[in-house]
Amino acid sequence: MNFLIMNGAGNRFAVFDARERADFSLSNAQVKVICQPGSPAMGPLGADQLIILRQPKPTPSEAIDADIFMEIRNREGFEVDACGNATRCAAWLVMEETGDDRAVVQTNDALLSCTRTGPLSVAVDMGEPKLDWSQIPLKEPMHTHHIDVKLGPIDNPTLSNPGAVSMGNPHCVFFVEDFTTVKPHLAGPMVEFHPLFPEQVNVGFARIDGPCKIRLKVWERGVGMTQACGTGACAAVVAAHRQKRTDRMVEVEVDGGTLQIHWRGIDNHVIMSGPVELEGRGKL
Ligand SMILES: N[C@@H](CCC[C@H](N)C(=O)O)C(=O)O
Numbered sequence: 001m002n003f004l005i006m007n008g009a010g011n012r013f014a015v016f017d018a019r020e021r022a023d024f025s026l027s028n029a030q031v032k033v034i035c036q037p038g039s040p041a042m043g044p045l046g047a048d049q050l051i052i053l054r055q056p057k058p059t060p061s062e063a064i065d066a067d068i069f070m071e072i073r074n075r076e077g078f079e080v081d082a083c084g085n086a087t088r089c090a091a092w093l094v095m096e097e098t099g100d101d102r103a104v105v106q107t108n109d110a111l112l113s114c115t116r117t118g119p120l121s122v123a124v125d126m127g128e129p130k131l132d133w134s135q136i137p138l139k140e141p142m143h144t145h146h147i148d149v150k151l152g153p154i155d156n157p158t159l160s161n162p163g164a165v166s167m168g169n170p171h172c173v174f175f176v177e178d179f180t181t182v183k184p185h186l187a188g189p190m191v192e193f194h195p196l197f198p199e200q201v202n203v204g205f206a207r208i209d210g211p212c213k214i215r216l217k218v219w220e221r222g223v224g225m226t227q228a229c230g231t232g233a234c235a236a237v238v239a240a241h242r243q244k245r246t247d248r249m250v251e252v253e254v255d256g257g258t259l260q261i262h263w264r265g266i267d268n269h270v271i272m273s274g275p276v277e278l279e280g281r282g283k284l
Pocket residue numbers: 011048049074080081082083084085086169170202220221222223228229230231232
């Protein structure tokens with residue numbers, strides 16, 4: 001089976017096109033082997049997610065038609081419902097095929113409309129953030145504007161009052177002064193598996209560099225530190241704006257590049273745009 005190696009702002013994916021192979025599936029263990037850094041399939045960097053492109057599933061008649069369905073598997077193997085950067089990559093592949101400047105990508109969570117914004121850049125409308133505690137989900141009722149997560153040994157005042165946001169997947173966003181006193185790779189796993197999050201959580205560490213600028217690092221659920229997390233960037237802007245730390249239109253700098261996020265006041269939708277890259281091809 002051939003596959004593509006792609007990335008969105010450095011968020012790296014192994015992309016399998018199974019549109020003509022409905023029987024194609026991979027076990028969690030197989031996904032884990034393919035995605036591990038140093039795997040023969042993906043090389044030293046490995047993949048953050050493995051994506052399987054499939055024929056769209058039937059949608060209610062009033063819904064827009066999807067061009068493609070995207071199955072999303074984290075490096076650890078398990079399936080999740082949203083991945084912003086992979087959505088932009090899948091849309092780019094469809095647009096290259098059709099020659100159109102628009103594509104609709106279907107995930108377990110939503111139908112996502114995407115638009116070409118340049119030869120190698122795509123914007124996706126991620127829809128409305130989900131902000132009720134039950135939608136994140138959290139273990140018990142509380143305001144998601146800022147939540148109380150006790151981390152025990154690494155509790156410190158700079159790691160307090162994170163916001164919780166679902167962008168189709170769960171995010172907990174901390175606001176930090178710098179990345180030296182708070183170490184995302186140490187704090188990340190403690191928060192990912194915190195009992196407050198029954199489905200685990202993606203953990204963002206956002207430094208506010210101005211009303212329109214955030215520097216973000218993300219510890220992704222089922223992966224670890226990544227170069228970029230699209231839904232993480234959306235969640236960071238939503239959480240930051242709710243806490244009156246930024247405007248609604250923010251440039252989010254991640255380790256692998258820059259993502260533009262706009263949480264629109266007019267319809268509550270979050271739009272993310274940024275680069276996509278086809279790095280190469282692989283074969284299993
Ligand atoms: N890289 C992603 C998010 C992928 C899924 C996430 N790790 C989860 O478990 O929800 C993005 O670009 O959004």
